[in-house]
Amino acid sequence: MKRVLVVGASLAGLCTAEALRRNGYDGSLTLVGDEQAMPYDRPPLSKQLLSGDWAPERTALRSDEALAALEVEFRLGERARALDPVAKTVELSGGSSLPYDALVVATGARPRSLPGLRGLEGVHTLRTLGDALALRDALAKRPRVVIVGGGFVGAEVAAEARRRDLPVTLVEALPVPLSRGLGERMGEACARLHVRNGVRVLCGRAVAGFDGDTAVERVRLEDGSTIDADLVVVGIGATPAVGWLADSGIRLDDGVLCDAYCRASAPDVYAAGDVARWFHPGYGRHVRLENWTNAREQAAVVARNMLDPGSPVEYTPVPYVWSDQYGTRIQLAGRSSGDVRIVHEGEDQESLLALYRDGDRFEGALAINSARRLLDCRRLLARGADWHEALATAA
Ligand SMILES: Cc1cc2nc3c(=O)[nH]c(=O)nc-3n(C[C@H](O)[C@H](O)[C@H](O)COP(=O)(O)OP(=O)(O)OC[C@H]3O[C@@H](n4cnc5c(N)ncnc54)[C@H](O)[C@@H]3O)c2cc1C
CATH class of the missing domain: 3.50.50.60 (FAD/NAD(P)-binding domain)
Structure with a gap:
């Protein structure tokens, strides 16, 4: 080679x-x-x-x-x-x-886009440095913000817009944001962060289109309602x-x-x-x-x-992702499949650790402001610990 x-x-x-x-x-x-x-x-x-x-x-x-x-x-x-x-x-x-x-x-x-968006000013996606600089400039004009999609990137933009005290509406087609990835219960726990920080969260509502001649003025939802907007961030994956x-x-x-x-x-x-x-x-x-x-x-x-193509090694990672929103760190290790059990919850609901299981198999862990506990879970997942060991260690 x-x-x-x-x-x-x-x-x-x-x-x-x-x-x-x-x-x-x-x-x-x-x-x-x-x-x-x-x-x-x-x-x-x-x-x-x-x-x-x-x-x-x-x-x-x-x-x-x-x-x-x-x-x-x-x-x-x-x-x-x-x-x-x-x-x-x-x-x-x-x-x-x-x-x-x-x-x-x-x-x-x-980034995925939505039909009917081409050329409409004020509509953003976020993937590149150029996208981020354009979005930062747009936020500085103090717009009314609509975030389409409840994923991590959109959530982080919502958090930054609220830090600037801008009005933010988050529109999510699923009944609960992130529920496909985290399950309903944990999706709700993440959505609560937005609500606590003053975001208007509209779930189970799909976007039908956008109004505006050259720049976006309004987001139309499929139920016929509209949301006034100067800035739309499409965060649909x-x-x-x-x-x-x-x-x-x-x-x-x-x-x-x-x-x-x-x-x-x-x-x-x-x-x-x-x-x-x-x-x-x-x-x-x-x-x-x-x-x-x-x-x-x-x-x-x-x-x-x-x-060394003659003796290749398999790639078997424990998946790991983090997201920072409203000064809160969310971390997911492993898979969020199967049943979920909350094993730690701070009184103020600002911290949480939830474990996912499939029978006796320990599948994954979701942490909100619980980085040390999550690290333990990552180690357990990496060595294939079972549910009982995970529960005993994490509790
Ligand atoms: C805004 C944002 C925030 C994120 N935050 C987090 C986070 O908090 N935690 C986390 O775990 N992950 C996060 N991620 C995800 C993480 O950044 C990505 O998983 C990571 O960048 C993937 O790296 P990559 O090299 O595979 O792909 P990319 O970073 O997408 O790089 C691919 C490169 O290939 C170029 N390219 C594409 N097609 C061609 C072509 N035909 N010819 C030449 N070049 C081409 C692209 O332009 C790009 O430069 C975030 C992603 C974004 C966009």
């Missing part, structure tokens, strides 16, 4: 490159990314950057010196447009074609960025479909981060995770398997 090509110059792509170098790879390494900026971190976009606590430069994932030491050729501002897995080349938007011996797909995900692979013959199914070793369906093609849907041996099914920890951990396994 003399030429490694990584498409997607963000967390997963950069971490793969670093892990390759750390493990002794000294061949050529090229990172192609369609954003202009050097790799930056996304979690601060909806937190410290949006609040103005951080300048944009602080989101850089690595210093210039660290990037230079990696000896990577960065092709930034260039989009991969097609893959030919037989010729082993990737075609770029500028028309050039890059050959590879091994390829890593790390193109992440793009993201879809894996696989459009450029459509004609490649690589198997795609809600992401790049990979085996337990993070290998895609063509020789010497791997995937890491938000774009990868791989077979998780511990869960017995394919999984795609959109979180920071997964992008780093999966990148390390991909690099390891690229360097």
Whole structure:
């Protein structure tokens, strides 16, 4: 392996490159990314950057010196447009074609939008540094804010808008925000945070459309009601960025479909981060995770398997995601499937630890302002502790 090509110059792509170098790879390494900026971190976009606590430069994932030491050729501002897995080349938007011996797909995900939004001012999604700066400027104009979707990113924007004392309405199509991911009870616990902080939460209400000539003025709901708005943030999830692979013959199914070793369906093609849907041996099914920890951990396994393809290791992480809202940290480790039991609840309802079980199997833990307890749970999950041990440790 003399030429490694990584498409997607963000967390997963950069971490793969670093892990390759750390493990002794000294061949050529090229990172192609369609954003202009050097790799930056996304979690601060909806937190410290949006609040103005951080300048944009602080989101850089690595210093210039660290990037230079990696000896990577960065092709930034260039989009991969097609893959030919037989010729082993990737075609770029500028028309050039890059050959590879091994390829890593790390193109992440793009935010979902809603029909009828194109060109309407005041409507935002949040994925890139540019998105975050535009949203920060818009918030400074003291708009009436509507958040569409009750996921973590939208929730963090709602929290920042309330910190600025702006009127915020959160519209969620499900009866309970986050209930698909966390179950109804824990979804309600997270939704309470919004209500306590003055957000008007409308659940079980779907958006029908938006009114306004050039800029948004109103959000129309399917029940016929309307909400006046100057700023709408659409936070209804993201879809894996696989459009450029459509004609490649690589198997795609809600992401790049990979085996337990993070290998895609063509020789010497791997995937890491938000774009990868791989077979998780511990869960017995394919999984795609959109979180920071997964992008780093999966990148390390991909690099390891690229360097030693004869004895690859399986990727079996304990999923972990966090979110910061209203000065509160929410953390989820493992899976939020099966029954849930609250094992700790602060009197003020500001802290909570809930455990998920499937029979005797300990599946996951949700913590609100309970970081130390969550850490214990992560350790238990990593070594496959059963429900009784989890209960005894966490209680
Ligand atoms: C606002 C926000 C807040 C978040 N907060 C948290 C948090 O608190 N906790 C947490 O665990 N996770 C959080 N996340 C999720 C976390 O940031 C992502 O899981 C992580 O960034 C995934 O990294 P990635 O490298 O796989 O994908 P990305 O970071 O999406 O990077 C993919 C890169 O590939 C580029 N690309 C796409 N297509 C092409 C192409 N065809 N050619 C070239 N380049 C291409 C993209 O432009 C992008 O630069 C947050 C995400 C966002 C957006």
